[in-house]
Amino acid sequence: MNNQNLFTKLNEIKKLAEECLESLSDTNIPKNKQTIKKEKKKGDITLLIVNKIKDCDEFEEIEKEVLDKSSIPKRVLLPFYICHKYFPQQGLTTGDVEKITEQLGVRVKTPNVSKAITGSLWKYLAGDSSRKRGKIVVYKLNRKGAKYFESVLKLKEIGK
Template sequence: MAKASFTLPDGTTVLVEGSVDEIQKIISLYSPEIVTRPQHINKKQDYKNHISKIEKESKVDISTLVNTLKSSDEIKLIEKNVLDRSIVIDRVLLPLYILHKDFDDKFPLTSGEISKIFSQLGITIFQSNVARTLSSTASKYVIGDKIRAKGQAVRYRLSRLGMKYISSVIKGQAVE
């Protein structure tokens, strides 16, 4: 159902609800000098709908990412140089590396999603530890989509320097 609001030549404001054809018939009955104005648009609600639409489109399937990691050509090196060690920064950057390499960075990850990936791999890293690592020691290797604030999810991607770092870690080369 469409709505239209217009002012008649004598100053009367008319609000019409109905189909588009009905509204056009009513407008055609009056002089062509009628100026129509759009209804008030709730910009906040439109913004929230836009953001939720973007988030739905940018969701990565965690099980697909885990399966891609497990079936990777480099899985032996990844297990030896990243997963079997207790260096948290290397572990946190690993899903971002797979995302960059195999999915062309289409879906940036939140700290919660990174934590879920490791829980599916059988490694426990709490979401708070992932968030702390991403905002401190790994901050020079990642790019966030917004400034970190409590209660708001930041989506991270691997930077060029991060790609270089995690590639050298996986290959077992000395890191500068």
């Protein structure tokens, strides 16, 4: 294939691509539709978790043992525990934990969530990839973490 023939065919492809883009733009489909769906889904899951925390059976124990105390690790584990129990396929990022704790009125900022995870909570959580600065990691509570958090909540029940 010579250069002139190649140039002609590439121009035809370019024109075809431009026509396709024009016809797609006429159909009122918003650009970056996938991005909008992801943002809605993330906002929905944080709201679902907050509502589930407030409506779950163990809310009184959660309020007394986690929300009313100043323990950052327990506050960080709370959203993971609710996800583990009620939304088993859902993982959370440090930013999600900040949003959830903020809506519960006990905000733990993202850097503090990250420090708590790398400090004492790493044995209770499983990440989808290794932690690197600037990279988003999705965490889930493991079985050991679920047992630990349940023991935190049951301490008060034994005392009753």
